Amino acid sequence: MALVVQKFGGTSVADPEKILAAARKAIRAQQDGKQVVVVVSAMGHNTDHLVDLAAQVSDSPPAREMDMLLSTGEQVSVALMAMAVHSLGYQAVSLTGAQMGIQTDSSFTKARIRSISAERINRLLADGNIVIAAGFQGIDEDLNITTLGRGGSDTTAVALAAVLHADACEIHTDVDGVYTTDPRQLPEARQLSQISYDEMLELASLGAGVMHNRSIEFAKKYDVPIHVRSSFSDTKGTLICGSSESKTAPVCGAAMTKNEARITIQGVPDKPGSSSTIFKLMAEKKITVDMIVQNIGQQDRADISFTVPKEELSKAAKVVATAVEQVGAAGFTQDDEVSKISVVGLGMAEQTGVAQQMFRSLADAGINIQMITTSEIKISVLVERAQALAALRAVHQTFSLHQRPADAAEWDEIPERKASQADIDKLVTDLRKADMEQLSLSEISLSDDQARVTLLGVPDSPGLAASVFEAVAQAGIFVDMIVQSYDGFQGETGISFSIPRSQFQAAQKVAEELQKQFEVKRVLCSQDIAKLSVSGIGLRSHTSVAIGMFEVLAAENINVEMINTSELRVNVVVKSAAGRQALVCMQKKFSENLV
Ligand code: ASP
Numbered sequence: 135m136a137l138v139v140q141k142f143g144g145t146s147v148a149d150p151e152k153i154l155a156a157a158r159k160a161i162r163a164q165q166d167g168k169q170v171v172v173v174v175s176a177m178g179h180n181t182d183h184l185v186d187l188a189a190q191v192s193d194s195p196p197a198r199e200m201d202m203l204l205s206t207g208e209q210v211s212v213a214l215m216a217m218a219v220h221s222l223g224y225q226a227v228s229l230t231g232a233q234m235g236i237q238t239d240s241s242f243t244k245a246r247i248r249s250i251s252a253e254r255i256n257r258l259l260a261d262g263n264i265v266i267a268a269g270f271q272g273i274d275e276d277l278n279i280t281t282l283g284r285g286g287s288d289t290t291a292v293a294l295a296a297v298l299h300a301d302a303c304e305i306h307t308d309v310d311g312v313y314t315t316d317p318r319q320l321p322e323a324r325q326l327s328q329i330s331y332d333e334m335l336e337l338a339s340l341g342a343g344v345m346h347n348r349s350i351e352f353a354k355k356y357d358v359p360i361h362v363r364s365s366f367s368d369t370k371g372t373l374i375c376g377s378s379e380s381k382t383a384p385v386c387g388a389a390m391t392k393n394e395a396r397i398t399i400q401g402v403p404d405k406p407g408s409s410s411t412i413f414k415l416m417a418e419k420k421i422t423v424d425m426i427v428q429n430i431g432q433q434d435r436a437d438i439s440f441t442v443p444k445e446e447l448s449k450a451a452k453v454v455a456t457a458v459e460q461v462g463a464a465g466f467t468q469d470d471e472v473s474k475i476s477v478v479g480l481g482m483a484e485q486t487g488v489a490q491q492m493f494r495s496l497a498d499a500g501i502n503i504q505m506i507t508t509s510e511i512k513i514s515v516l517v518e519r520a521q522a523l524a525a526l527r528a529v530h531q532t533f534s535l536h537q538r539p540a541d542a543a544e545w546d547e548i549p550e551r552k553a554s555q556a557d558i559d560k561l562v563t564d565l566r567k568a569d570m571e572q573l574s575l576s577e578i579s580l581s582d583d584q585a586r587v588t589l590l591g592v593p594d595s596p597g598l599a600a601s602v603f604e605a606v607a608q609a610g611i612f613v614d615m616i617v618q619s620y621d622g623f624q625g626e627t628g629i630s631f632s633i634p635r636s637q638f639q640a641a642q643k644v645a646e647e648l649q650k651q652f653e654v655k656r657v658l659c660s661q662d663i664a665k666l667s668v669s670g671i672g673l674r675s676h677t678s679v680a681i682g683m684f685e686v687l688a689a690e691n692i693n694v695e696m697i698n699t700s701e702l703r704v705n706v707v708v709k710s711a712a713g714r715q716a717l718v719c720m721q722k723k724f725s726e727n728l729v
């Protein structure tokens with residue numbers, strides 16, 4: 135029998151009328167012949183109110199008690215929802231996280247699901263009930279109530295859909311789907327008909343606000359199609375599945391992470407172990423590090439820049455001060471007036487010129503790029519916050535995101551899950567043994583057929599990156615990884631990019647021409663590089679991956695020359711001679727996580 139999981143977020147159950155409307159939706163799905171599990175969040179801003187209440191009695195409420203408190207929000211909604219279904223003449227049973235057997239670890243306020251036992255839910259469904267499940271909560275080994283982190287009901291919904299072999303997971307929310315960018319920021323944003331898991335994962339982690347990023351990790355891992363749709367109408371929303379909306383468009387969405395802060399550690403001794411020490415200290419203090427950039431150093435010193443959420447800057451700065459001493463760096467600078475603008479799209483992995491087009495649009499809008507990092511399917515730049523909205527608009531415009539691509543996919547039915555019943559059964563059994571949210575890495579790879587071009591001391595002004603990558607594209611050179619570091623060790627901006635080694639000579643020539651044209655102080659080209667990449671799901675919620683990579687390299691006495699991170703991949707560049715050795719050690723380090 136078909137089974138659907140329907141999740142209703144806070145705004146969709148904000149008052150009694152809305153709860154009744156949601157109950158009617160669930161009943162309609164049951165009348166369509168489906169078994170229905172409804173996952174609900176706390177009503178309206180209830181969770182915020184509870185957080186607020188806690189703050190009024192304590193400056194630092196114990197995390198365990200926070201979870202005890204926050205979980206009550208969902209308990210209210212499930213009970214009311216079950217009553218609503220009853221009042222409409224149908225059967226429903228509400229369950230808390232503990233009652234439905236959602237086992238988590240004990241990291242209060244951000245617990246991870248370990249296992250879910252489907253038996254009780256299945257029994258209730260078989261008896262004709264609509265099961266109303268409390269989102270966001272679980273229980274640890276000692277029967278303590280835990281919560282999954284803000285926005286965690288999405289994760290509950292997708293995890294239940296995975297375990298119950300649901301045909302789909304519907305996310306009913308106050309927007310009618312996933313947009314090319316946040317429509318509250320840009321009214322010209324367009325609703326996507328579908329989007330791939332990887333794209334959604336990058337966008338969600340960039341704060342696209344539609345879904346909790348961990349829920350997308352689950353969906354990808356267990357191949358659960360997600361239908362994001364309006365809770366106030368029955369119109370078709372956006373399907374999150376295995377493929378993108380368009381096969382030809384390079385970019386499917388853009389995002390602005392408004393409140394970022396940048397830290398640059400200057401003059402870090404360019405030797406094994408430095409990055410490992412720095413980021414371990416940050417992790418110990420639980421600081422969320424994003425957008426790590428390390429460019430090629432000079433005179434045995436390199437700069438490492440990274441961003442943190444603006445509100446964590448003061449805490450981060452204290453840790454960085456310690457790190458500076460420990461590694462013997464020259465010092466650090468900080469700026470809390472920056473925002474990150476990113477574009478995401480599976481298509482860019484196969485097309486050239488995407489970065490250049492983004493940089494040109496920013497240059498034409500008079501916007502200076504402070505930092506650049508790229509991954510296979512994402513390009514992020516750091517800009518001054520005052521220009522962030524203009525930057526978002528410029529990139530949205532240049533990739534015509536407001537227009538539906540001519541080859542946009544249309545869907546009528548939720549696609550069948552690719553995993554066979556047997557595959558899913560096996561997964562569910564495995565889940566009982568292992569941690570459901572365990573980091574799963576898809577690949578650890580070495581590419582040693584690349585070369586690197588570095589321009590040091592480039593003028594820090596709008597249009598520079600655009601001109602550089604236009605010239606490179608014109609010469610027919612395929613650019614892989616781009617790193618632009620913040621004002622370098624001696625107050626110099628550096629741009630590095632990697633290219634196929636076969637194009638080394640051509641790239642060198644372009645670099646020399648650029649040097650003449652733009653007062654670039656130094657051009658450093660090298661064929662002596664090896665790039666190591668670790669990719670997979672969960673890199674964002676497992677910062678340990680980047681740290682693990684740095685640790686392995688430090689232990690092997692291998693120097694990290696360049697770093698570049700994204701949600702789905704961490705890249706580091708080392709000397710060619712060390713490539714193999716680094717690969718073998720990383721494979722050993724992460725062997726348990728490889729799937
Ligand atoms: N009520 C929780 C929150 O506001 C969980 C959720 O809504 O997903 O974060």
Ligand code: MG
Nearest residue numbers: 143144175285
């Ligand atoms: Mg929510």
